[in-house]
Amino acid sequence: MATEAIHGEETGLVFHPLDQFLVTPLFGDGGVSWFTITNATLWMALGVLLIWAIMAFATRHRSIVPGKMQSVAELIYGFIYKMVEDVAGHDGVKYFPYIMALFLFILAANSLALLPMSFAPTSHIAVTAVLALAVFITVTVIGFVKNGAAFLGLFWVSSAPLALRPILAVIELISYFVRPVSHSIRLAGNIMAGHAVMKVFAAFAAITLVSPLSILAITAIYGLEVLVAVVQAYVFTILTCVYLKDSLHPSH
Template identity: 70%
Template sequence: MADNAHAAAAEHAAEGTGLVFHPMDQFKVQPLFGHGGEVSFYTPTNAMLWLGLTVLAVFLIMVVGTRGRAIVPSRGQSIGELAYGFVHKMIEDVTGKDALVYFPYIMTLFMFILMNNFLGLIPTSFANTAQIATTAILAFAVFFAVTIIGFVKHGSHFLGLFWVTSAPLAIRPVLAVIEVISYFVRPVSHSIRLAGNITAGHAVMKVFAAFAGLVALSPLAILGITAMYGLEMLVAFIQAYVFTILTCVYLKDALHPSH
């Protein structure tokens, strides 16, 4: 991965001198071993490496950190308990107690996205959550799961979600069309929100980094990178939170479709 980054940098350096803007190169999926070549579905790529590290991070925090099973928690254990309590309370507050059946999957989503966002902030790393393909899978999984749960739990009553009985009869069909459209836009906005936020932050940092090549501007550029990095730490958490809470909101629609 590092080799590839160096190779890419060298390649670009050959193209011109002075300011070089390649804000999007960090999102390239590349094979870990050997340059170029075809990327088939099982090829070990940088995407695979950072997904694996994400799983490892989740494992370290949630399993290794809590191995003491102490009544009075250690530092590591209290991080795990904090994450557990945070998501647990979120589901209870937003969706209701009957949604706690889905707690493991929502917890998976939260921890996975959070860890991936934070790992993506490590310089020269690869942010999977900036990839439309990755977030689209996450969002569409939620979308299909929610739709299926809605139909299984409520049958055709689930369609009442689109028929706003509290509105006057005359405008109900119009509202129904709007509701249906907004329902199907959900996974798109759900996925693009996450990927877009992460992409934007990383690209802006890369643009600032490119300005650092200019001696006169380099202090400003480094200051800009530092400020953006702080903001991106915040964004990394907030986007994981927002993705999870929107999942809870959509799940609430499926479990309690009456408005």
């Protein structure tokens, strides 16, 4: 991530920690439209290529005694498969490829965003909202296709007193439609906050007196962001599994 520190005569130290999130055209200086290839497009494409390269390389020479890359690929595969099976149940295993693809894409995008001069696609609501809406629509369709009208039982709390059930049904319905909002904002907010804080401390590195402290802070925050990159991919994925479970078994 680029750092800029400009010393103005009146304003002192000036830096713009949110400039790193600007979506700009990759070619030319025009505006951004629906089909413009941007820096966000580039880094999302690099994330997809990274996933393909790692998985293709790891499984190119498969053996009973796995090598390092094959071990990593099998570890990720087994971890996500067990998550889907434990959370969504045996019926949810058929949707494992979709959930695996979600996890790998978010993990790759978050990880690549930690490289210097990179861009964080998952810091934008436009990206995370598409992922969250895709999950929301998918699990809703699955719920109605598998259960029919019985899927609406997800909103009817039969264990509650009869007088409270209509009120709880409205609350459950609102909560259900808020899912894609919280699902997307959680991921984008955490990624944006971490990168903005790193940019702020990086700007202070230009000041001689606080430079050592700033470098220590950047190192600590960078280590934390590596953890956040993995954790946020995990959180997004496990919430997807929870939503899938509700669609497959609305009465539970």
